[in-house]
Amino acid sequence: MNAHRTVYSSGSPFEVIVGYSRAVRAGNSVYVSGTSASAPDGPIGAADAGKQAAAILERIVAALKEAGASAADVVRTRVYLTDIKTFDAVAAAHCAVFAEIRPTTTFVEVSALADPALLVEIEAEAVIPPTNEVLD
Numbered sequence: 001m002n003a004h005r006t007v008y009s010s011g012s013p014f015e016v017i018v019g020y021s022r023a024v025r026a027g028n029s030v031y032v033s034g035t036s037a038s039a040p041d042g043p044i045g046a047a048d049a050g051k052q053a054a055a056i057l058e059r060i061v062a063a064l065k066e067a068g069a070s071a072a073d074v075v076r077t078r079v080y081l082t083d084i085k086t087f088d089a090v091a092a093a094h095c096a097v098f099a100e101i102r103p104t105t106t107f108v109e110v111s112a113l114a115d116p117a118l119l120v121e122i123e124a125e126a127v128i129p130p131t132n133e134v135l136d
Contacts, residue, residue: 008066010059023063030067032124034080035059042117049081049119050089056122057097064126071097073126077105080121084109090120 009015010022023032037044037052037059045051061071077098081090087107094105103124113121 006067008063010063023067025067025069028128028130030064030069030073030126030128032060032063032126034078034121034123035063036113036115036118036121038115038118043115043119047117047119048089049083049086050093052118052120053079053090053093053122054096056120057093060122060124061097064124067126069126069128072101073128074098074101074103074124075127076103076125078123079105079107080110080113081107082110082113082119086119094122 004027006025007021008023008025012022015021020033022035023030025031035056037055043052044055045053064070064073077094079090079094081087084107091107098105113119
C-alpha cells in the first residue's frame with residue numbers, strides 16, 4: 001500500500017465485491033464514499049429521507065474521525081436524492097451538521113440508488129489542516 005494513502009473499511013461485504021473503501025486518506029485529504037442508510041433489516045430511517053440523511057451523516061462523521069478528520073474539515077459534500085421533493089428534509093439534516101462549516105455542496109436527483117428503499121446517498125471530502133496552520 002502507498003505510504004501516502006490509507007484506506008478505511010466500514011466492514012460492508014460490498015467493499016470487496018465492488019472494490020471500494022468507506023474512506024481513503026491521501027496526505028491531508030479524506031474522501032468518504034457515497035454513503036447510504038442501509039441496514040440488514042432495511043434503511044435506518046425507513047422511508048423518511050431526512051432520517052436516512054441524519055443516519056448517513058453520522059456514518060460519514062464516524063468515517064472522518066477514523067481517518068483523523070472531523071466534520072469541521074469537510075470542504076465538499078454531494079447529496080443524491082431519489083426524489084427532489086425530499087430536499088427540505090435532507091437539507092435540514094445536512095444543515096444540522098454543517099451549518100457553521102458550510103462546505104461546498106451539490107444536491108442532485110437521481111433515478112435510483114443501489115436499493116429501491118434507499119432515498120439518499122451522500123459523499124464527503126475533507127482537508128485536514130497542518131497542525132501549525134491557523135484557520136480564520
